[in-house]
Amino acid sequence: MRVSFTKMHGLGNDFVVLDARAQEIPTITEKVAARLADRNTGIGCDQLILLEPSDGADFRMRIFNHDGGEVGACGNATRAVALLHGSEARIETGGGMLTASPTGDGASVDMGEPRFDWDAIPLAYPVDTLSMPVGWETLNDPGAVNVGNPHVIFFVEDTDAVPLDRIGPEIENDPLFPERVNVNVATIENRNRIRLRVWERGAGLTRACGTGACATAIHAIRRKLVDNPVTVALPGGELDIAWHPGGSIRMTGPATESYRGSFEWDDYA
Incomplete structure (x- = not known):
């Protein structure tokens, strides 16, 4: 057919x-x-x-x-x-x-409320998802959030310098993440802008990841590194993310x- x-x-x-x-x-x-x-x-x-x-x-x-x-x-x-x-x-x-x-030229989406409990990510054992005491090579102190799928977020000085194509699969398949995980590596450029690259579970490096942009913006807001709303710049372009603690996520882009x-x-x- x-x-x-x-x-x-x-x-x-x-x-x-x-x-x-x-x-x-x-x-x-x-x-x-x-x-x-x-x-x-x-x-x-x-x-x-x-x-x-x-x-x-x-x-x-x-x-x-x-x-x-x-x-x-x-x-x-x-x-x-x-x-x-x-x-x-x-x-x-x-x-x-x-x-x-x-x-x-696109759409604005209410992505629902993020989840932060360790068993909602899910993780293999209880841990503080705001600041996780784990690391892989030079990537340390990540946060985790579920925005419909699981994400781990690292803040680094230069996201482009991270060999994400090599380290991404290792983190994605680590036993800490029983359902695997999307890996976000981000650089805070200023209070209103984040630069981001994402290794997506099951897809690899992609030019953009909407849920990754949401997860990264939320984690940056939780850590008081940026103001709300924030622009997330990915290799393929920009997304605007708005979120107030206790509320739902609003993502807008092309x-x-x-x-x-x-x-x-x-x-x-």
């Missing part, structure tokens, strides 16, 4: 979007998702996004990383599908209910539709 898709990206973090509300989509397995995401033999993307009907929301969004594993949240993809939807929407995700509104196409499902099953 032939299946239609929409290719989109948020700051270069790219997605293949399948809409099960408009067409029949067979069951997506880890193997199918990974094959579609392969940049050499598939369509190519950081994440495969599946939109489905929802009883309690405008639609449900499921997210499969480049390696085929399903995850609970993706901030850049949420902006992209809000743009595709074309109006304010409540979106059901594995990480919770989100609300998104299209803007001129999203783009690249092209539309179709493929034979049996070629990837």
